[in-house]
Amino acid sequence: MASNRSGRHKIGISFEFFPPKSEDMDAQLWTAVDKLQEWDPDFVSVTYGAGGTTKAPTLATVGRFIADTPLKTASHLTCVGATKAETHSVVESFRSIGVKHFVALRGDAPGGVGAPYTPFPGGYANASELVAGLRSLGDFEISVSAYPEKHPESADVDADIAMLKRKADNGADRALTQFFFDNDNFERYLEKVRSVGVTIPIVPGIMPIQNLTQLKRFAGACGAVIPSFLDRRFAGYDDKPEERAKVAAEVAAEQVEDLIRRGIDEFHFYTMNRSPLVSKVLENLGLQRREERSGAAA
Numbered sequence: 001m002a003s004n005r006s007g008r009h010k011i012g013i014s015f016e017f018f019p020p021k022s023e024d025m026d027a028q029l030w031t032a033v034d035k036l037q038e039w040d041p042d043f044v045s046v047t048y049g050a051g052g053t054t055k056a057p058t059l060a061t062v063g064r065f066i067a068d069t070p071l072k073t074a075s076h077l078t079c080v081g082a083t084k085a086e087t088h089s090v091v092e093s094f095r096s097i098g099v100k101h102f103v104a105l106r107g108d109a110p111g112g113v114g115a116p117y118t119p120f121p122g123g124y125a126n127a128s129e130l131v132a133g134l135r136s137l138g139d140f141e142i143s144v145s146a147y148p149e150k151h152p153e154s155a156d157v158d159a160d161i162a163m164l165k166r167k168a169d170n171g172a173d174r175a176l177t178q179f180f181f182d183n184d185n186f187e188r189y190l191e192k193v194r195s196v197g198v199t200i201p202i203v204p205g206i207m208p209i210q211n212l213t214q215l216k217r218f219a220g221a222c223g224a225v226i227p228s229f230l231d232r233r234f235a236g237y238d239d240k241p242e243e244r245a246k247v248a249a250e251v252a253a254e255q256v257e258d259l260i261r262r263g264i265d266e267f268h269f270y271t272m273n274r275s276p277l278v279s280k281v282l283e284n285l286g287l288q289r290r291e292e293r294s295g296a297a298a
């Protein structure tokens, strides 16, 4: 956790980005990174393999983070479509550009989210195996996923927690959760996780809501519940982007404040490669940008 972060709260923060798919998206990403690095996140992460891509877009994006920013950068890595030897060669490519932290995932079937997953012949079958593989390859920092509201393929939350325990036992350092909006669900999940002896930090994934309608479209497939209070909070703002953004920042900041009251002190923000909403959430939380902190210290 960043020990020098001041303001109302001392919390750890990290930001998730995805590799851009066009020139416009490239410009959008680096503008967002420029703005968000003012918050001095503990680390940032870059997703891997979305939409059936392989390592190239992630490698290029992670490489630029490492070359052009002071940010500690983690690369996501999945087991999809690769033998163990191929995965090891991907790990070497990332290691050679300076990556020391992986977010180790199984990934989704090439048919997309929800299609039945079959392990690639000769590849890692799931994230817990991948964690063990990474541990055997080097002294990497390893984050993994966690699903407070159940992974869609899981029989139940207990099966999810059993997988999380295997990942922790194999050497994961922390879990980053799928986004969720019901903190009671998260607290119940955390109690169960602790009761089976998993002690690694379980870091809530916070998704500031850019667009509730779009979010509803993919939330179910990701294993996230959209509580009805969100409909009430966003009602009437469909055609009012400024007011909608204000509500979105309030909702996310209230969720974080409530989690802080419940004893959580690290948060992973899904940025969607945009800065204004995440920055507004952090402002609402009373955090300070690097400039404000150094001004206050002077």
Ligand code: FAD
Binding pocket: 046, 047, 048, 049, 050, 076, 077, 078, 103, 104, 105, 106, 107, 108, 117, 126, 127, 128, 144, 145, 146, 151, 153, 154, 155, 159, 160, 161, 163, 164, 176, 177, 178, 179, 205
């Ligand atoms: P695991 O931890 O291996 O499994 C998750 C759960 O699914 C298990 O608890 C288990 O109960 C259940 N499960 C898994 N396999 C089966 C099976 N065959 N049958 C029954 N149940 C099963 N995806 C990407 O493609 N790229 C990314 O960069 C990426 N980043 C992510 C970051 C975070 C923080 C999170 C939460 C998810 C991310 N995902 C990403 C999505 C992830 O790849 C999918 O949710 C995928 O379906 C599961 O991967 P996992 O590592 O969570 O799987």
